Amino acid sequence: MNKYILILGQSTDLARQEATNWLGSSPNKILETGSNFLIIESESKAKEIMKNLGGTIKVARLLDKLKSLEDLASFWIKNIPLSNEQKTNFGFSLYDGSHKEYSIIQSIALDIKRELKSKHKIRLVSSREEQLSSVIVTKNKLIGSELVVIKKDEQWILGITEAVQDFAKYGLRDMKRPNRDDKSGMLPPKLAQMMLNLAGSERNKTILDPFCGSGTVLQEAMLLGFEKIYGTDVSDKAVNDAIANTDWLIKTFNLKIKPKINKINIKSISRSFSNEYFDLIVSEPYMGDARFIQRQKSVAHLDKIRNELQELYNDAFEQFKKILKKSGKIVFIFPIFDIHDKQLHTLDKQIIQNLGFELVGKPLIYHRPNQKVHREITIWKIK
Numbered sequence: 001m002n003k004y005i006l007i008l009g010q011s012t013d014l015a016r017q018e019a020t021n022w023l024g025s026s027p028n029k030i031l032e033t034g035s036n037f038l039i040i041e042s043e044s045k046a047k048e049i050m051k052n053l054g055g056t057i058k059v060a061r062l063l064d065k066l067k068s069l070e071d072l073a074s075f076w077i078k079n080i081p082l083s084n085e086q087k088t089n090f091g092f093s094l095y096d097g098s099h100k101e102y103s104i105i106q107s108i109a110l111d112i113k114r115e116l117k118s119k120h121k122i123r124l125v126s127s128r129e130e131q132l133s134s135v136i137v138t139k140n141k142l143i144g145s146e147l148v149v150i151k152k153d154e155q156w157i158l159g160i161t162e163a164v165q166d167f168a169k170y171g172l173r174d175m176k177r178p179n180r181d182d183k184s185g186m187l188p189p190k191l192a193q194m195m196l197n198l199a200g201s202e203r204n205k206t207i208l209d210p211f212c213g214s215g216t217v218l219q220e221a222m223l224l225g226f227e228k229i230y231g232t233d234v235s236d237k238a239v240n241d242a243i244a245n246t247d248w249l250i251k252t253f254n255l256k257i258k259p260k261i262n263k264i265n266i267k268s269i270s271r272s273f274s275n276e277y278f279d280l281i282v283s284e285p286y287m288g289d290a291r292f293i294q295r296q297k298s299v300a301h302l303d304k305i306r307n308e309l310q311e312l313y314n315d316a317f318e319q320f321k322k323i324l325k326k327s328g329k330i331v332f333i334f335p336i337f338d339i340h341d342k343q344l345h346t347l348d349k350q351i352i353q354n355l356g357f358e359l360v361g362k363p364l365i366y367h368r369p370n371q372k373v374h375r376e377i378t379i380w381k382i383k
């Protein structure tokens with residue numbers, strides 16, 4: 001079994017829940033939880049873990065825990081993969097430490113560089129931040145030679161980075177797909193991936209996105225290895241975009257899975273599928289006209305939209321009750337409108353509970369600075 005440190009990205013709670021749900025199946029185990037990291041035991045390789053988790057930004061092999069920084073230099077030198085021919089880059093990231101502690105580690109790193117310089121070609125990579133980003137780690141070839149240092153209680157947790165988030169690949173499937181739909185508001189691929197993992201780690205389930213839009217959830221489901229994938233949407237344009245985007249993905253990533261995509265209104269979707277057809281429903285629904293909402297100066301103008309959306313979501317869950325297996329799960333986004341510090345929620349738990357559903361865990365929030373629509377991510381099962 002390998003022991004790894006998972007460094008979690010910005011939406012920490014969401015990322016932690018994603019990793020927990022994905023790892024849920026034995027023989028994986030969570031050994032320790034910190035403010036922005038997890039320590040886990042897993043049979044998977046670091047790269048495999050990284051590929052699966054949208055919310056984890058770094059995976060490091062856990063090496064040791066030290067009580068003080070006194071022994072750090074000798075420990076560190078042993079773990080730098082030196083070569084006699086090639087130049088070696090090394091660096092470090094400090095998590096949860098103070099600025100003073102960062103300076104102490106930086107001076108240890110400079111001492112190490114001085115000591116090794118006479119015999120080896122060596123370069124210390126640092127940035128303005130106390131943590132090296134995925135971009136810096138990748139571009140400076142620091143996989144295997146970045147030390148991850150986490151201060152927790154009175155201990156220093158140490159690891160060596162074995163994988164970082166593949167920013168280029170995310171960028172490719174976000175920006176390069178043939179049909180982007182900026183008007184409906186794009187679901188970030190990382191978030192789609194996190195939602196799919198919140199539903200669990202089994203990939204043999206039949207999965208539906210009934211508001212598939214341009215197909216982000218479908219794309220991520222394909223890349224995660226789901227094989228029975230369905231997408232539906234009321235709009236011809238969305239259906240055509242989703243087909244074009246998933247066809248492009250099949251070609252670009254050489255995949256064998258083709259999702260079934262059809263034009264269907266959510267309000268009557270149970271006419272198109274037999275009862276209890278799906279194991280999982282994962283969806284970001286229609287959340288109102290993104291551009292209109294972005295222009296508003298007060299939440300008062302959004303009451304009407306909120307009511308319309310609640311009606312739509314109510315209709316959707318009524319339909320889900322029919323087409324979802326009794327053991328099934330729903331991962332669904334409810335928008336929150338946040339304008340001048342006033343928030344208008346579209347999730348009314350009581351309404352959905354009255355339809356016979358039960359909330360699993362607490363809703364998780366995903367938002368980005370300056371966005372007036374926040375996303376409340378919920379997991380539901382049938383009562």
Ligand SMILES: C[S@@+](CC[C@H](N)C(=O)[O-])C[C@H]1O[C@@H](n2cnc3c(N)ncnc32)[C@H](O)[C@@H]1O
Nearest residue numbers: 184187211213214215216234235238265266286
């Ligand atoms: C926010 S978009 C989904 C975006 C998608 N997650 C993506 O990133 O591509 C919402 C979609 O809901 C669809 N929609 C709106 N009302 C619907 C209804 N009654 N039935 C089915 N789809 C509907 C819209 O056509 C739109 O494509």
